[in-house]
């Protein structure tokens with residue numbers, strides 16, 4: 001279902017320059033209530049910088065980032081409207097988990113009961129009296145999420161929340177995010193891997209080098225994962241003719257051997273039947289459906305040709 005509500009977050013032409021480097025460039029996208037939006041991009045793409053500008057922790061060079069029509073600094077009760085966990089969250093290492101939450105609780109009017117509830121909910125009740133300095137990355141991640149949830153916010157912003165979580169924690173987070181959005185809340189969650197959040201998100205915003213490269217629903221992104229069929233045999237000229245007559249798309253590639261062909265937008269069964277009917281001998285018929293992660297990585301590598309991320313071979 002496409003959103004019909006007013007956006008909870010609006011990013012408009014947001015730009016951040018550090019010295020001569022533009023790390024976020026004219027970025028625009030919306031985040032809607034009742035939906036989980038995945039904010040995706042490789043390391044260094046500008047995700048954290050964008051979130052920091054949204055939360056008033058960094059000043060935009062130009063453009064705006066707002067909640068409704070208000071910047072974070074102008075919100076009447078920001079702690080109650082917005083809860084955030086940012087990657088570089090600082091914890092006082094000598095403080096216990098409970099004391100950490102006690103420091104933040106007054107700003108959002110959270111009582112001791114809410115702290116207990118969250119420690120239990122995040123599975124760190126047993127560690128409530130332990131110093132945060134002794135916490136694993138996953139436990140810090142849970143404590144950071146507990147802090148973001150203190151005020152039961154309408155808008156939840158999480159920067160790389162899966163970092164350091166074990167598979168069980170990731171599965172838990174997935175369910176939690178879905179349930180949170182189902183209560184009509186807006187959730188913006190950043191990640192450098194679509195795979196880690198794809199079961200949680202409704203919408204995807206992909207950036208690379210600070211620039212927007214894709215924004216759509218997850219369903220529309222899925223539609224871009226078009227299957228291809230690789231065919232090999234002794235009569236590829238005949239198959240080429242057949243493909244042209246049938247209006248199938250032949251995928252280019254001069255590196256391809258003369259004995260093979262790749263077709264897009266048609267299934268293996270249909271190709272096999274048409275070739276059989278035309279008396280064309282086939283030796284191979286392989287359907288390849290790219291995963292969502294493949295589509296994401298291809299987008300990113302097209303925008304960052306020298307990126308080390310994802311596709312390609314292990315360097316030798």
Ligand SMILES: Nc1ncnc2c1ncn2[C@@H]1O[C@H](COP(=O)(O)OP(=O)(O)OP(=O)(O)O)[C@@H](O)[C@H]1O
Nearest residue numbers: 018023041042043044045046047048049050087192
């Ligand atoms: N205070 C700063 N001064 C100068 N450059 C900065 C500053 N903060 C971030 N950058 C640079 O901006 C770019 C974007 O960084 P950012 O942390 O926003 O990326 P990211 O998408 O969150 O990446 P990651 O997944 O690695 O956290 C990086 O090249 C980073 O070095």
